[in-house]
Amino acid sequence: MSSSEPEPLTRRDFCFLTSIVPDLPGPTIDETPTFKASSPLDYGRHESKKIEILPGSTSDLFRIIPTEIIVKILSMLDLQSLTDLRRVSWGVRAIVNTIPAYKDLMKYSPDTVRALLSTETAIYSTPQDILDELCRQDCFICGDFGPLLDTITGRRCCVDCATFSQLMRSIEISSAELRGLNETTIRKLRTVHTLRTERYRVQPRQQLVRFVEAKKVAVELGKARGFNFVECFTLSTSDHLRRFLPLLRFPTLDKRSGRLGWGVSCKACDRSLRILSHRKEEPKLNVHYTVSGYIEHFKHCKDSQLNRDNAKLFAEIKAATEDIVSRLQRLTGGLQRLTREL
Ligand SMILES: [Zn+2]
Numbered sequence: 001m002s003s004s005e006p007e008p009l010t011r012r013d014f015c016f017l018t019s020i021v022p023d024l025p026g027p028t029i030d031e032t033p034t035f036k037a038s039s040p041l042d043y044g045r046h047e048s049k050k051i052e053i054l055p056g057s058t059s060d061l062f063r064i065i066p067t068e069i070i071v072k073i074l075s076m077l078d079l080q081s082l083t084d085l086r087r088v089s090w091g092v093r094a095i096v097n098t099i100p101a102y103k104d105l106m107k108y109s110p111d112t113v114r115a116l117l118s119t120e121t122a123i124y125s126t127p128q129d130i131l132d133e134l135c136r137q138d139c140f141i142c143g144d145f146g147p148l149l150d151t152i153t154g155r156r157c158c159v160d161c162a163t164f165s166q167l168m169r170s171i172e173i174s175s176a177e178l179r180g181l182n183e184t185t186i187r188k189l190r191t192v193h194t195l196r197t198e199r200y201r202v203q204p205r206q207q208l209v210r211f212v213e214a215k216k217v218a219v220e221l222g223k224a225r226g227f228n229f230v231e232c233f234t235l236s237t238s239d240h241l242r243r244f245l246p247l248l249r250f251p252t253l254d255k256r257s258g259r260l261g262w263g264v265s266c267k268a269c270d271r272s273l274r275i276l277s278h279r280k281e282e283p284k285l286n287v288h289y290t291v292s293g294y295i296e297h298f299k300h301c302k303d304s305q306l307n308r309d310n311a312k313l314f315a316e317i318k319a320a321t322e323d324i325v326s327r328l329q330r331l332t333g334g335l336q337r338l339t340r341e342l
């Protein structure tokens with residue numbers, strides 16, 4: 001292959017060479033069909049708790065203070081508090097719905113809000129936090145493009161870091177308690193309630209906490225011994241699942257065009273990685289790209305270039321074969337007519 005730049009990709013090449021269905025190695029929240037139905041987001045259908053309105057408090061305040069100021073104040077609240085507030089009355093719901101970031105989030109990615117509520121992680125992020133993340137593209141750990149949202153941190157993450165980074169390892173709360181952390185300490189840490197998933201037969205919901213966060217607190221309390229990394233994970237078969245259960249497929253938003261993108265992966269690289277029997281430092285597993293990111297990748301991906309050349313050649317051979325077949329058919333027809341006339 002020549003070292004010069006390959007011919008630019010056509011739209012057809014792009015679709016042929018990339019995959020938009022991620023080949024994720026674990027179950028994410030959006031794979032659980034019940035995550036929408038179980039979300040306490042909308043219209044009181046799935047109310048989990050009632051909000052008491054004290055006389056002379058909330059309702060009156062909403063009447064006295066100008067709406068713009070209320071919207072500004074409410075913008076600082078987390079998604080869980082806003083969802084709870086929406087249940088107070090139709091009027092309050094209408095005000096919450098006008099918060100710019102909340103409105104945008106519900107317009108472009110309502111499933112993200114549903115997932116955060118279903119996993120009880122909506123308390124950690126404001127609508128603006130998640131909207132900022134939606135408009136961002138980079139993984140919070142390595143900086144590459146990330147097609148997943150980590151509900152615990154509310155940050156975007158790539159498949160490789162989700163699969164291999166130590167920062168993404170979680171343990172169950174019960175395990176953290178067994179290792180010396182008490183309930184009060186654990187309550188200060190970010191946790192996620194995972195959903196039931198059929199795919200890996202993860203039936204009971206689990207409450208997870210990140211291992212590094214739990215260990216940090218344990219070290220401060222002088223209980224680091226219980227958080228021996230090897231002991232915690234060497235024999236754990238569920239480590240891999242627990243990495244993915246707090247994650248959600250997460251699009252990117254181009255705010256100027258209002259377009260959502262889900263990222264693409266390179267079919268050629270994915271295929272060659274699948275046949276590797278062991279983990280290598282490079283290349284990364286299941287890398288996702290933005291459209292421009294893939295176009296750049298294509299310039300260096302010899303396998304993709306070869307696949308395109310082969311596809312082109314195949315299309316040419318197919319067209320030539322079809323041409324020959326149609327000529328032969330015409331010739332046969334002519335010969336048959338001629339035979340009949342004779
Ligand atoms: Zn990453």
Ligand SMILES: [Zn+2]
Pocket residue numbers: 266267268269270297301303304
């Ligand atoms: Zn590639």
